[in-house]
Every structure is written in C-alpha cells, then in structure tokens.
Amino acid sequence: METISFITSNLGLIAHLLGQHLYIVFMAVGLAILTGVPLGIFVSQHPRPGRWVLTFAAMLMTIPSAALFGLMIPLLSIWGQGIGMVPAIIALFLYSQLPIIRNTHTAISNVEPSLREAARGMGMSSWQRLWKVELPLAMPLIMAGVRVATVINIGIAAIAAYIGAGGLGSLIVRGIAQSDTRQLIAGAILISVIAVIADYALALLQRALTPKGVIKLNNLSMKEATS
Amino acid sequence: MIQIDNLNKKFGSITAVENVSFTVPEGKICVLLGPSGCGKTTTLKMINRLIPPTSGRVLIGGRDTAELDTVTLRRSIGYVIQQVGLFPNMTVEDNICVVPDLLGWDKVKSRKRAAELLEVVALEPSKFAKRYPCELSGGQQQRIGVARALAADPPVMLMDEPFGAIDPINRDAIQDEFMRIQRQVGKTVLFVSHDIDEAVKMADCVALFNAGQVEQFGTPDDLLARPVSDFVANFMGGDRIMKRLRLLQAADIACPTPPQELLQVVGDQPGAASWNAITVLPSDDLRQVLCQLLGQGREWAVCKDAHGQFIGYVHQRDILARLIDNTAAVA
Numbered sequence: 001m002e003t004i005s006f007i008t009s010n011l012g013l014i015a016h017l018l019g020q021h022l023y024i025v026f027m028a029v030g031l032a033i034l035t036g037v038p039l040g041i042f043v044s045q046h047p048r049p050g051r052w053v054l055t056f057a058a059m060l061m062t063i064p065s066a067a068l069f070g071l072m073i074p075l076l077s078i079w080g081q082g083i084g085m086v087p088a089i090i091a092l093f094l095y096s097q098l099p100i101i102r103n104t105h106t107a108i109s110n111v112e113p114s115l116r117e118a119a120r121g122m123g124m125s126s127w128q129r130l131w132k133v134e135l136p137l138a139m140p141l142i143m144a145g146v147r148v149a150t151v152i153n154i155g156i157a158a159i160a161a162y163i164g165a166g167g168l169g170s171l172i173v174r175g176i177a178q179s180d181t182r183q184l185i186a187g188a189i190l191i192s193v194i195a196v197i198a199d200y201a202l203a204l205l206q207r208a209l210t211p212k213g214v215i216k217l218n219n220l221s222m223k224e225a226t227s
Numbered sequence: 228m229i230q231i232d233n234l235n236k237k238f239g240s241i242t243a244v245e246n247v248s249f250t251v252p253e254g255k256i257c258v259l260l261g262p263s264g265c266g267k268t269t270t271l272k273m274i275n276r277l278i279p280p281t282s283g284r285v286l287i288g289g290r291d292t293a294e295l296d297t298v299t300l301r302r303s304i305g306y307v308i309q310q311v312g313l314f315p316n317m318t319v320e321d322n323i324c325v326v327p328d329l330l331g332w333d334k335v336k337s338r339k340r341a342a343e344l345l346e347v348v349a350l351e352p353s354k355f356a357k358r359y360p361c362e363l364s365g366g367q368q369q370r371i372g373v374a375r376a377l378a379a380d381p382p383v384m385l386m387d388e389p390f391g392a393i394d395p396i397n398r399d400a401i402q403d404e405f406m407r408i409q410r411q412v413g414k415t416v417l418f419v420s421h422d423i424d425e426a427v428k429m430a431d432c433v434a435l436f437n438a439g440q441v442e443q444f445g446t447p448d449d450l451l452a453r454p455v456s457d458f459v460a461n462f463m464g465g466d467r468i469m470k471r472l473r474l475l476q477a478a479d480i481a482c483p484t485p486p487q488e489l490l491q492v493v494g495d496q497p498g499a500a501s502w503n504a505i506t507v508l509p510s511d512d513l514r515q516v517l518c519q520l521l522g523q524g525r526e527w528a529v530c531k532d533a534h535g536q537f538i539g540y541v542h543q544r545d546i547l548a549r550l551i552d553n554t555a556a557v558a
Contacts, residue, residue, distance in 0.1 A: 112310070112312075114308060114310035114311070114312040115312050115314060115315075117308060117312060118306070118308060118310075118311075118312025118313075118314075119312075119314075120277060120301070121275055121277055121301060121306035121308070121385075122301060122302065122306055122325055122326050122329070122375075123297075123298045123299070123300070123301035123303075123329055124298075124325075124329065125298055128329065132314070132325075133314050133316070136316040137314075137315065137316055211315075211316035211317075212359065213314075213315045213316050213317060213318065213360065214315055214316050216359050216361050216362065217315045217359070217360075220361050
C-alpha cells in the first residue's frame with residue numbers, strides 16, 4: 001500500500017526516471033542493431049574470423065555489469081564523460097552485441113542451402129540475395145535477439161544509476177541508501193513491468209516485420225511438430 | 228544451341244569432370260544421365276557457372292559464356308532444382324517474377340507474365356498468384372519452379388533432377404505436362420537425371436556419364452539398342468530392348484491392312500470389324516500396347532483416335548519386328 005501511495009504521489013519523478021531509463025535502453029539497443037546485424041552477417045559469411053567476433057562478444061557478456069560500469073569511468077573520463085548516460089549507453093550497447101550478433105548469424109546460416117543455390121542460379125548478386133531472401137527469412141530470429149537484448153538491458157540499466165545515469169535504478173539506489181523500502185520496491189516493480197511490456201511490444205514488432213509467407217510456414221511446421 | 232567443348236573440373240586432386248564435349252541442338256532436350264557422383268550435376272552447374280570450370284568452354288548460341296559476367300549469364304538461363312527452392316517469403320507471383328524483377332521489368336508487365344505462366348503450368352492464376360509456397364503441394368511447387376525458370380523467356384533451361392523428389396504418380400503427370408509445355412516453348416533443355424525411364428521418355432539426346440566422362444552420347448534409342456560398352460548396356464538395364472518400345476507409339480506402326488486372322492472372318496473391308504477387338508490410342512506407346520496384347524492373349528489391336536476415328540491395325544508381329552531390328556533408327 002505504501003509503495004502504491006509512493007508511486008501515485010511521485011508520478012512526475014517516476015515519469016522522468018522512466019523516460020531516462022527507456023532512453024538509455026533504446027539508444028543502446030538501437031545502436032547495437034546497427035552494428036550487431038552487420039557483424040552477424042559478417043560472421044555467417046566469414047566463419048573463421050567470425051568465430052573471434054563471437055568469442056569477443058561472449059566475453060563482453062561475462063563481465064559483471066558493476067565492473068563494466070566501473071571500467072567506463074576512467075576510460076571515458078578522458079573525454080570528460082566518465083559518469084552519466086554516455087557510459088551507461090556504451091556498456092549496454094556492448095552487452096547487446098552477443099544476442100544480436102549470434103541470432104543474426106544463426107538465422108542467416110540456417111537459410112536452406114537450396115534457396116541460396118536457387119537465388120545464385122537465377123542471377124542474384126550476393127547483396128540481392130541478402131536483401132531479398134536471407135534477411136527477410138532471418139527476421140524473426142534477429143528480432144528475437146533484439147528482444148533478449150532489450151529485456152537484459154532494462155534490468156542492467158538499473159545498475160547504471162550508480163554511475164549517475166539516472167533511470168528507474170535511482171529509486172532502488174536511493175531506497176537502499178535511505179532504507180526506504182517503498183522506493184526500493186517501486187523501482188524494482190516498475191523495472192519488471194516495463195521489461196514485460198517492452199518484450200510484448202517487440203513481439204508485435206517482430207510479427208509485423210516477419211514476411212507473411214514465413215509466418216504461415218512456421219505455423220505449418222508447428223502444426224506438424226505437435227500432431 | 229549449347230556447345231560443350233572439352234570441359235574439365237578438378238576439385239583439388241580429384242577429377243570430377245574430364246574432357247566432356249557434346250552439342251545440344253536448338254529446342255532439344257538433352258538428358259545428362261548417370262549414377263551419382265558421375266559428374267553430371269557438376270557439368271550442368273558449369274554451364275551457368277555455379278561451378279567455374281577448370282578448363283574448357285561452354286557456348287550458348289555460339290557465344291562463349293566466359294565472356295559474360297556470371298550474373299547476366301544466369302539471368303538468361305532458366306534454372307530448376309530438385310529442392311525447387313521457392314522463396315518462402317514471397318508469394319507465388321513474386322517467386323515467378325524474380326528474374327523479371329532483377330532485370331527491371333515493369334511490374335504490371337511481369338505480373339501479367341506470371342499469370343500467363345500459371346496458365347501454362349495449369350494452375351489457376353486467380354487462385355494461386357497470391358498464395359505462399361508453403362500452401363502448395365510438392366507437385367504444385369515444382370510447377371511454379373518451372374514457371375519461374377520460364378519467366379524471362381530464356382532460350383536455355385537447366386534442370387537438376389527437377390522431378391526427383393515428387394512421388395511416382397505425380398512425377399509421371401508433371402513429366403507429361405513438361406513435355407506439353409516444351410512443345411509450346413521449344414527451349415534448349417539440359418536435364419540431369421538418374422532415372423532411365425525419365426530419360427527415355429523425355430530426351431531427344433542423352434549424355435550418359437561414367438566417372439566424370441561421357442561414356443555415350445546419342446538418342447535414347449542409340450543407347451538402348453546400340454550401347455557402346457558394357458557399362459552403357461548394364462546401366463540401361465537388362466530390359467533395355469523392351470524400353471525401346473516406349474519410344475514408339477501405336478500410330479507409328481498402325482497399318483490399315485487388316486491382319487490375316489481378321490480377313491478370314493470378315494473379308495477385305497478395312498476398319499469394318501472392330502467388334503470384340505482391343506482398342507488402343509495412337510499415342511499409346513508400344514510397350515503399353517504389347518502388354519495389353521500379351522495380357523489378353525491377342526495377336527492384334529485396333530488403333531482409333533480419341534474421336535473413334537479408325538487409324539489402323541497394330542499387330543504383335545510388327546511390334547516384335549521392331550525389337551529385332553537393331554539398326555533402324557527410331558523416327
């Protein structure tokens with residue numbers, strides 16, 4: 001009850017923090033799509049150097065978030081950006097790489113070889129093949145990677161409050177510092193709720209971006225698998 | 228016309244194709260036949276350069292294909308594969324229009340062309356144009372595959388075991404259909420197959436491959452009646468003499484003179500007596516006719532067209548004579 005009354009009496013503050021939180025997460029994921037998808041394509045086309053890309057992205061994922069945020073401070077201080085939103089966005093951007101690169105890579109490599117052969121045999125250049133065949137077919141899996149990255153980042157972004165990035169994590173940080181359970185719980189609940197909402201919204205986007213023929217195909221193979 | 232001139236392909240130290248040369252005349256179907264791993268598919272793929280040849284030339288219409296860039300070359304050659312390879316993200320119509328779209332045709336024109344081609348492959352355009360590949364049966368998918376290869380009206384078609392994954396009953400139907408389409412469009416077709424019956428049925432000429440080389444090149448009848456080696460004879464099968472009969476139709480040997488046995492009963496009146504006789508169509512192949520005669524213990528049958536018009540008598544004796552006659556080329 002106390003938590004609810006805290007939320008209702010601080011709507012302005014919460015809206016502000018929510019805005020910051022979403023800004024950090026979507027900036028990071030947006031930038032990560034711009035790099036992760038091309039890297040994933042690169043990995044699927046050049047498996048040997050590509051393995052190193054995947055290993056490196058996986059290594060980034062293993063760095064504890066507190067440590068990564070801590071690492072950002074001295075590094076980015078050089079440009080006077082040691083604390084605040086910039087290091088938070090960069091850290092989350094790095095965390096997003098693995099799910100996006102890996103899913104793009106898996107999706108492109110899973111395109112049936114016969115489709116690739118038909119595309120080549122009919123005279124598509126490798127770009128046309130990518131654009132007209134491989135990416136549309138890979139879309140559901142790439143979007144699944146984006147969803148994973150987004151949900152992970154919404155959680156990790158809470159910790160970014162410690163380096164002054166703001167966001168809903170501030171409620172948790174303050175709640176701990178002031179032994180104020182209301183703020184702590186409000187922060188935690190709100191973060192979970194937006195994670196669930198964002199995942200659902202992206203699921204809708206995933207469906208919208210998936211070609212209709214692929215949705216039908218997937219429904220069909222689902223039916224076969226369950227019957 | 229496709230001329231294949233001394234084509235070779237080595238993968239590392241393995242020779243996949245060795246000194247292959249043959250010419251396929253304009254508008255003919257040439258079947259590349261042979262056991263798996265004999266180099267027939269490699270040869271086919273060297274024509275549209277999906278596999279670059281180690282040495283040798285391929286000329287299409289007298290032009291060396293090495294002079295064209297691969298993308299231009301491939302857009303001018305129809306390509307059909309066993310797995311069909313329809314793009315699941317595109318509608319049937321968009322699949323058919325892949326090459327026209329690559330060539331930058333006007334959308335209205337290419338979609339009209341797609342509808343035409345759906346008619347050609349006997350699929351109702353209004354029903355199928357907007358469907359997706361996953362909503363079609365295997366046979367329907369391969370019809371679309373053929374339509375897609377025909378879309379930009381290429382003079383040459385390459386077909387890599389196109390009907391190999393279709394069940395036998397539908398395969399027979401789609402083969403017949405392809406032959407009907409071919410009579411209409413007259414493409415120069417190279418067709419990879421390991422199925423002798425398919426080769427005998429469809430080919431104007433056959434290149435029989437063995438271990439990367441062409442063992443024999445000739446008409447199906449050449450290979451069946453005059454194999455140049457034991458390999459060819461074995462590959463064509465112990466019943467190859469019988470297979471020759473598939474190359475002939477009842478109309479080819481139907482003769483208006485009634486057989487002796489019949490004359491004794493009804494006198495000299497051609498076509499008068501068809502009572503109680505077996506009737507065959509002019510388009511029935513002789514293997515079918517002979518089976519009917521043997522099965523019912525008859526010496527002869529009456530050949531009538533679909534309208535019941537009398538064509539002639541087909542006699543067992545004449546069919547058998549064709550088997551023994553090893554030198555006469557089949558028309």
